[in-house]
Amino acid sequence: MNIVILLGAPGSGKGTVAGFLAAGDGSLKHVSSGDLLRGAVAQGTDAGREAKAYMESGRLVPDALIATMIKDVVAATTGDETMLLDGFPRNLAQAKILDGMGAPLKKAVLIDVPDSIIQDRIAGRRTCPQCKAGYHVKNLPPKREGVCDKCGAQLVVRKDDNPETVADRLKIYHAETEPLIEYYRSRGLLATVDGTTGVENVAVAFKSAIA
Numbered sequence: 001m002n003i004v005i006l007l008g009a010p011g012s013g014k015g016t017v018a019g020f021l022a023a024g025d026g027s028l029k030h031v032s033s034g035d036l037l038r039g040a041v042a043q044g045t046d047a048g049r050e051a052k053a054y055m056e057s058g059r060l061v062p063d064a065l066i067a068t069m070i071k072d073v074v075a076a077t078t079g080d081e082t083m084l085l086d087g088f089p090r091n092l093a094q095a096k097i098l099d100g101m102g103a104p105l106k107k108a109v110l111i112d113v114p115d116s117i118i119q120d121r122i123a124g125r126r127t128c129p130q131c132k133a134g135y136h137v138k139n140l141p142p143k144r145e146g147v148c149d150k151c152g153a154q155l156v157v158r159k160d161d162n163p164e165t166v167a168d169r170l171k172i173y174h175a176e177t178e179p180l181i182e183y184y185r186s187r188g189l190l191a192t193v194d195g196t197t198g199v200e201n202v203a204v205a206f207k208s209a210i211a
């Protein structure tokens with residue numbers, strides 16, 4: 001098992017690209033820390049209740065809380081799979097926790113997108129409250145406006161996708177997560193991909209970067 005870390009600001013397309021790649025290649029496993037946390041919130045677990053207040057206000061979930069969930073997923077991943085780790089680590093402390101897990105780190109890939117484009121992207125995001133499928137009013141619209149293609153539920157705007165929360169999330173990203181770029185560059189593990197060229201083009205560049 002190898003780990004590839006996805007770096008990039010909220011809304012840079014990490015999850016979309018990872019999901020696209022994982023759907024087409026059985027050797028790739030997309031692990032989103034956000035999905036893990038939202039699942040815990042929906043299930044009403046102790047961890048979910050603790051995480052809910054952080055997520056809805058745009059603050060980072062405490063390192064120990066998310067690290068516990070990630071450790072369980074890493075421990076359960078075997079064979080020749082490559083894990084696309086999306087949303088963890090978010091800071092240097094989490095990077096050190098990941099290092100301590102002992103799983104082989106193959107690459108850290110930065111999906112690079114300017115803040116102005118990110119803000120526009122997030123403003124158009126829509127999510128299915130039932131099956132959690134994601135859409136975008138411009139870039140990935142559902143077949144019927146406002147309705148999930150998969151289960152027919154009415155799409156919603158997540159609370160952490162409103163403009164004020166997005167601005168706060170970007171500030172946190174620049175302060176907390178950007179230092180990881182230099183951390184992995186200094187170890188010879190960083191690759192950078194232009195995230196403004198469309199999902200399929202980004203996916204091709206991503207696969208080339210981790211080959």
